[in-house]
Each structure stands twice: as structure tokens, then as C-alpha cells.
Amino acid sequence: MLTVAGQRVIAGRLEMVRVSLRNPPRVLEFDGPVAVTTLLTKLDLRRDCVLVIRDGTLVPGDAMLEADAEVELRSVISGGADGR
Amino acid sequence: MFSPGDRILVAVSGGKDSLALWDILLELGYDVDGLFVNLGIGDYSSDSGHFAWKFAEARGLKLRTIDLRSEFNFDIPAGSRAARRAPCSVCGLSKRHLFDDAALRGNYNALATGHNLDDEAAVLLGNVLRWEHEYLGRQRPVLQAGGGFPKKVKPLVRLAERETAAYCVLRGIEYMLEECPLAEGNRHLAYKEALNGIEDRSPGVKHSFYFGFQDRSLPLFTNDGGPTTKPISCERCGASGNGQVCAFCRLLERTGGNLPSPPASVNIRGTKSVANGHGGNRHG
Numbered sequence: 001m002l003t004v005a006g007q008r009v010i011a012g013r014l015e016m017v018r019v020s021l022r023n024p025p026r027v028l029e030f031d032g033p034v035a036v037t038t039l040l041t042k043l044d045l046r047r048d049c050v051l052v053i054r055d056g057t058l059v060p061g062d063a064m065l066e067a068d069a070e071v072e073l074r075s076v077i078s079g080g081a082d083g084r
Numbered sequence: 085m086f087s088p089g090d091r092i093l094v095a096v097s098g099g100k101d102s103l104a105l106w107d108i109l110l111e112l113g114y115d116v117d118g119l120f121v122n123l124g125i126g127d128y129s130s131d132s133g134h135f136a137w138k139f140a141e142a143r144g145l146k147l148r149t150i151d152l153r154s155e156f157n158f159d160i161p162a163g164s165r166a167a168r169r170a171p172c173s174v175c176g177l178s179k180r181h182l183f184d185d186a187a188l189r190g191n192y193n194a195l196a197t198g199h200n201l202d203d204e205a206a207v208l209l210g211n212v213l214r215w216e217h218e219y220l221g222r223q224r225p226v227l228q229a230g231g232g233f234p235k236k237v238k239p240l241v242r243l244a245e246r247e248t249a250a251y252c253v254l255r256g257i258e259y260m261l262e263e264c265p266l267a268e269g270n271r272h273l274a275y276k277e278a279l280n281g282i283e284d285r286s287p288g289v290k291h292s293f294y295f296g297f298q299d300r301s302l303p304l305f306t307n308d309g310g311p312t313t314k315p316i317s318c319e320r321c322g323a324s325g326n327g328q329v330c331a332f333c334r335l336l337e338r339t340g341g342n343l344p345s346p347p348a349s350v351n352i353r354g355t356k357s358v359a360n361g362h363g364g365n366r367h368g
């Protein structure tokens with residue numbers, strides 16, 4: 001395994017977990033594999049306040065995200081004073 | 085909350101809660117139509133409407149849209165400026181008026197909204213912090229019809245908003261993910277954040293706060309689910325309220341908006357003398 005500028009590279013391929021977020025829209029990369037709980041702690045997010053979604057389904061809190069995983073972190077807090 | 089065969093009107097925003105609610109009620113076999121109010125809040129409103137319509141079209145459902153600009157000649161940002169009130173306050177009173185009115189005119193058995201446990205606990209916290217007795221007396225998941233108001237129900241009060249969002253993901257329901265640009269800084273969000281912080285350290289506290297209030301404290305604030313003042317029919321539109329002119333018509337006066345049409349039937353509105361606490365129940 002080579003280490004290039006802090007990123008692990010295997011056979012020329014970046015081995016990162018890609019995480020997309022909103023408000024503002026952005027994609028962050030983390031060394032993989034990484035546990036969902038670790039990811040949320042790193043991002044200072046409460047488990048209650050987000051869903052972790054991969055390929056259109058939910059990822060449980062105790063799951064491990066392997067290198068190359070692409071997930072969405074979706075906030076579940078909505079906020080008007082009245083009414084849905 | 086409902087009886088078999090009831091016709092239900094769901095207040096649809098295009099967000100996770102209202103679409104989850106619509107889907108759940110359909111799954112349970114109820115006859116449910118939707119109502120979407122285009123609030124005129126830029127792309128947020130048009131995109132929200134898109135999700136509401138997409139949901140309805142995919143399932144062959146009846147969804148009605150009320151467009152504030154084209155029907156009443158104002159939108160929430162303009163209404164907020166004209167009335168010198170917070171956008172959420174103007175928005176809340178407009179939606180309450182229009183949803184109530186549509187439920188009555190359409191002869192629905194109930195108006196259902198997607199308020200979840202997080203919403204209701206945050207509202208309760210706001211009302212407790214200011215000891216809003218009248219609002220506290222109204223904060224119940226079912227308000228019976230009467231006093232010129234439709235029956236109003238909140239079937240999702242036992243679910244956290246994380247659960248309604250998860251339901252949508254698992255059911256493949258696409259919903260509006262962007263937040264309303266006018267929500268920033270409102271008190272309701274601050275109360276939610278505060279409760280989430282407490283919940284983190286004391287799991288289950290939101291549930292016990294809200295349902296403890298329902299079970300043990302609500303009777304302290306009301307005798308029968310209803311307060312206090314007799315509703316008066318608005319002299320402009322016939323809607324029930326607390327004054328000669330209802331809050332929505334007063335708002336339209338200030339915005340120079342079009343007046344709503346008078347009620348379809350005076351028998352629907354304002355014929356009973358006892359209010360059932362259908363005014364706003366929340367502090368944003």
C-alpha cells in the first residue's frame with residue numbers, strides 16, 4: 001500500500017468513503033473502512049438527526065462502511081413553525 | 085382518530101411527514117385527498133409542489149393546489165412584510181385558514197396533518213416556556229369538529245421525524261429535502277435543537293414530555309378540549325375566528341390581497357356556539 005498525501009492508494013485507486021451532505025451541498029471523503037458511528041462523530045452529527053443512505057436504502061448505525069462506499073447523510077430535522 | 089369510510093383531507097407540503105402520512109393512510113385503506121398550498125416562497129414552493137404532484141400522479145390521487153399569489157394576490161414574503169409579522173406566523177395562519185376552509189367546503193370528515201413527535205414536543209416546550217394556557221389546552225392530537233372548524237387530527241404524533249424520513253426512504257417516496265429559506269432562526273427550530281440535546285443525554289425524554297403532558301397535565305389547561313372564547317363568523321368570508329374579521333381577512337387587508345369567497349354554506353360554518361380550540365396551537 002502506498003500513502004500519497006495522507007490518502008491510501010491501492011493499485012492506483014483512491015480508497016475513500018465518499019459522503020454527500022446538503023445545506024450546503026458537498027461531498028467529503030474519509031479513509032475507509034470506517035464505522036458509521038465514527039463518521040458521525042467526526043462530522044459532529046447526532047445519530048437521531050440524520051439518516052445514512054446507500055443505494056436507496058438505510059445503513060444501520062453499527063455498520064462498517066468499506067473503502068469505496070458512497071453514502072448520503074440526510075438531515076431529518078425540518079423546521080417550520082407550522083404545518084406540514 | 086378515524087372511522088372506516090371517513091373521507092380525509094391531508095395537508096400536503098411535499099415534505100417527508102405529509103407524504104408519509106398520505107401513504108400510510110392510503111395503505112390503511114382510507115379515502116384520502118391532498119391539498120397543497122403554494123406559499124410563493126421562490127424555488128422552495130415550486131419544488132415542494134413538484135414532489136407533492138409527483139407523489140399524487142404516480143398513485144392516481146386527487147391533489148388540489150391553492151396558489152396564494154394567483155388566488156389571493158399575495159405570498160408569504162410579501163405578507164410578512166406588509167403585516168410586520170414573522171414569515172412563519174403569516175404562513176401558519178394562512179395555512180390554517182385555507183386547510184380548514186377546504187376541509188369544510190369539501191365535506192371531509194377530518195383534516196389530517198403530518199406533525200410528528202419532534203414537532204409536537206417542540207411546540208409544547210415553546211408553549212410551556214411562555215405558559216400559554218390557551219395554546220396548551222389545545223395541544224392534543226385530535227380536535228373534534230365544532231364551532232365552525234373541521235375535525236383535525238395528527239396521526240403521526242407517536243413517530244419521531246427520523247422515523248418518518250426513514251419510512252419515506254424505505255417506501256421509495258421522494259420528498260422535498262431542502263429547507264424553507266424562511267425557517268432559519270425561527271424559535272421552533274431552536275426548541276427542536278434544545279430537545280435533541282436533552283434527548284441525547286436522556287433517551288426517551290421527548291416522548292415522556294409530550295405524552296406525560298397528554299396523560300397528566302392537559303386536563304389542567306382545559307375541561308373538554310375546548311377553551312374559552314366563542315367563535316365568531318368572519319363578516320367577510322364566514323370563517324370562524326375570534327373577531328368580526330378573521331385573521332386571514334385582516335392579513336389580506338394589509339397586503340391588498342383578494343378577499344376569499346364567502347362560505348359555500350352557512351350551515352357548515354360558525355353555527356355552533358362552543359369553540360373546540362382550533363386556533364393556532366404553536367409557537368414558532
Ligand code: SF4
Nearest residue numbers: 080081172175264267
Ligand atoms: S418555515 Fe415558516 S415560512 Fe417556511 S413553510 Fe414553514 S411555516 Fe412557512
